[in-house]
Amino acid sequence: MKAIVHDVYGPPEVMRPAEIPQPVPGRGEVLVRVHAAGVDQGVWHLTAGRPYLIRAAGFGLRAPANRVRGIDVAGRVAAVGPDVTRLRAGDEVYGGCGGSFAEYACAKEDQLAPKPRTLGFEEAAAVPVSACTALKALRDVGRLTAGQHVLVLGASGGVGTFAVQLAKALGARVTGVCSPGKADVVRSIGADEVLDYTTQDPTDGSVRYDLVLDIAGNRPLSRLRRALTARGTLVIVGGEGGGSWIGGNDRQLRALMLSPFTGQRLRPLAAGVRHEDLLALTRFIEAGRVTPVVDRVHPLAEVPEAVRRLRAGEVRGKAVIAV
Secondary structure (H helix, E strand, C coil): CEEEECCCCCCHHHCEEEECCCCCCCCCEEEEEEEEEEECHHHHHHHHCCCCHHHHHHHCCCCCCCCECCCEEEEEEEEECCCCCCCCCCCEEEEECCCCCECEEEEEHHHEEECCCCCCHHHHHCCHHHHHHHHHHHHHHCCCCCCCEEEEECCCCHHHHHHHHHHHHCCCEEEEEECHHHHHHHHHCCCCEEEECCCCCCCCCCCCEEEEEEECCCCCHHHHHHCEEEEEEEEEECCCCCECCCECHHHHHHHHHHHHHCCCEEEECCCCCCHHHHHHHHHHHHCCCCCCCEEEEEEHHHHHHHHHHHHCCCCCCEEEEEC
């Protein structure tokens, strides 16, 4: 089968087209005929092997343990493995797996759900990782309630565009922060206010928020805390910068250690794709309250270009790969 692989860690250019064996589903897994796959920041980190901490987490110390990248997936079930009970061949699904930049990929049944009826495969592929992350950040870690004021730093990206819409759907007032060239996107998905981070400092303390989502940012904790109410919650979703070993994760560790000594809740986020969360997202999507923002659909051969554009900040919402 056709796939995009990489045998060494490095920039997106190390990925290349190749013919590899078709995977076989194991216990609790299904084989998905991939129609589309989403591109997220995790793709770059796993391809580059940076920070080095991810290599020690089972992704391969010297070379990638899995040659095929990609997590977001939308497609049809081609075959099922032992102990699969909810899905059968022919079902249209979306969710998370390992190696979705290929014609076929194996996914655990509990990381898939029926594809929303209102979405095509390419739109559905933009949802799983980013929307599940946003949902968990707001609902589970942020404990968002109706009427609260939410600040979304990084509102024009994959997680950010879903966070803005989900926060509105949950009854919050939302302020989104992005670059001036992407403000129209953030307004179009329902943000009550949009701030240009090149001219306005959302963490100067002039406005305080009940919940702050810092998505793939690098602002110091002291500045983020200035944007919170006395009992507000900060959720750190990923992070960039930092050293080669743990990258932006150092802020998450420091937030966790500082939180018990302040009235504010400072929380890191460990995201994942779960069947139950996908079902919740499907309800929002089919009700018309959440819509994926798809920047561009690339063919499979253009995975390196899609990842390059993402890292360069050129993507509004999500880039998607059509397989």
